[in-house]
Amino acid sequence: MGKQNLEIDLIYLWVDGNDPxxxxxxxxxxxxxxDNSETNNKGxxxxxxxxxxxxxxxxxxxPWIRQIYIVTxxxxxxxxxxxxxxxKVIDHKDILPPEALPCFNSSVIEYFLYKxxxxxxxxxxxxxxxxxxxxxxxxxxxxxxxxxxxxxKKKLFGRWHNDVKMAVGKELGHYARMLMDSAVLxxxxxxxxxxxxxxxxxxxxxxxxxKEAVESVFIEQVKKSQGNHVRTxxxxxxxxxxxxxxxxxxxxxxxxxxxxxxxxxxxxHNFKKYIESYHPKxxxxxxxxxxxxxxxxxxxxxxxxxxxxxxxxxx
Numbered sequence: 001m002g003k004q005n006l007e008i009d010l011i012y013l014w015v016d017g018n019d020p021x022x023x024x025x026x027x028x029x030x031x032x033x034x035d036n037s038e039t040n041n042k043g044x045x046x047x048x049x050x051x052x053x054x055x056x057x058x059x060x061x062x063p064w065i066r067q068i069y070i071v072t073x074x075x076x077x078x079x080x081x082x083x084x085x086x087x088k089v090i091d092h093k094d095i096l097p098p099e100a101l102p103c104f105n106s107s108v109i110e111y112f113l114y115k116x117x118x119x120x121x122x123x124x125x126x127x128x129x130x131x132x133x134x135x136x137x138x139x140x141x142x143x144x145x146x147x148x149x150x151x152x153k154k155k156l157f158g159r160w161h162n163d164v165k166m167a168v169g170k171e172l173g174h175y176a177r178m179l180m181d182s183a184v185l186x187x188x189x190x191x192x193x194x195x196x197x198x199x200x201x202x203x204x205x206x207x208x209x210x211k212e213a214v215e216s217v218f219i220e221q222v223k224k225s226q227g228n229h230v231r232t233x234x235x236x237x238x239x240x241x242x243x244x245x246x247x248x249x250x251x252x253x254x255x256x257x258x259x260x261x262x263x264x265x266x267x268x269h270n271f272k273k274y275i276e277s278y279h280p281k282x283x284x285x286x287x288x289x290x291x292x293x294x295x296x297x298x299x300x301x302x303x304x305x306x307x308x309x310x311x312x313x314x315x
Contacts, residue, residue, distance in 0.1 A: 006138055006146060009067045009123040010058060011113055013106055016047040016075050025073075026104050029229050048296055050285065051128035052079060052314060053303035059311040061132035065124075068313070069116050071095070071109065073102060081315050090116050100226045107178070108226050110238045114210040122146060125238075126202045127284070131307075134281045141204040148204035148251045150242045151261055152196030174233060182240035189217070190247035198239045199261040201282045205241070209250050213241040266295050271302045 016022060051070070058065060071090045076082065082089060092103055095115040100108055106127075113125060122142055141149055179197060187193040214222050221236035228235055245251035262280035264271055266287045275283065285299060 006122045006142060007066045007120040008064070008138055008141070009069060009120040010062070010065045011069045011071060011116065011119075011123055011125050012051060012054070012128055013109055014051050014070050014072050014075070014077070014128050016077070018047050019075060022073065022075065025102055029102055030104065048287075048299045049077075049079075050299070050303065051077060052311075053307045054126065054128055054131050055313045056307040056309060056311045057132040059313065060307070060309065061135045064138060066120060067118070069119065071113070071116070079314050081313050084313050087313055088118075097226060100229075102229065104230045105225075105228050105232070105235065107231060107235045107237055108228060111214050111222050111226065111236075114207045114214065119207055121207050122148075122204070123207060124202055124204055129287060130202050130282065130284045132202070132281075133275070133279070133283050136281060140281070141202075143252055146206070148206060148209075148242075148245065150246055150251045150253050151199040151201065151203070151256045152194065152253055153199055154196055154255050174231060175237075177233065178235060178237035179239050181234075182237050182243055185218070185221070185236075185240055186243040186247050190244070192243075192247040194243045194246060194253070196253070196255060198242060199256050199282075200263045200286065201261045201284050203242065206245075206250065209245050210241060213244055217244055266299060271298070272305075275306070 055068070058068070065086070067088060068086050069088050069090050070076070070080070071092070073092045076089050080089075081087065092109065093101060094117070095112040096103055096109065097112075100112075103109055110125070113119070113123075124141060143149065183194050218236055218240055221240075225232070225235040242251065246253055258278045258280060260281050262274065262278055262283040263286050264274050264283055266285055271285065285303075287296065287299075
């Protein structure tokens, strides 16, 4: 693997939206609990113990990870072995600016990941519903020169146009609009337009580039968004950081198919059948506003069957 003796850390965001104290704090700030909107639906905060199984997948398939950071809002999973030397729980207040707190907006939390004390230069970022499904080596995520591999899907936004509906043929939802805004912003700043959509899975970064993106390149957009306690139209999304490092030659792009990285919709897909059909190296069990409680009931039994071996990260 050439020069690739890298120290690589893994970061998760985690929230227990079932916690009444957390919900009371959210209602006090936002005036409402969860609803069925794209930006504030139950699936954004619901705890189905996915993190337990993602950690099992990490121990099994990427044992070379140096440190695992779990970023939370004064919470921790009751099953988590916090005495394990690889595990560190990071509270929002340790990395977010005061004006961002309390924060229920994952986009804003993500801006400040590089401030985690002791974080390695090379790191992976994952949500708790993302899983390592095969044994993978560091060169799956970084080149031999240590550059991040940015995975995009060839689901194109098409030509950029001021009229988004004209550009893509339909109104975009909140998440899709953030992605397109990122691509447009990088095009405006660097004259390079990336129409591929991020794979919505585990991503690779370098801390120095991430810091530069937040503190310099996109500082105006970060400052504008960081006071938004919940997801808001116009928020800067971290996909801009990936498009940025591609534009300046600090990363390489790889266009992926389902067998490499799959986004499995909890509302629609048969998880077992999907995995058996594509055998993806990475997969995400995506919970959104279309998911019912009945859909969610299928998640934990599937994960328990798929990752049955208890990890050292559990009590």
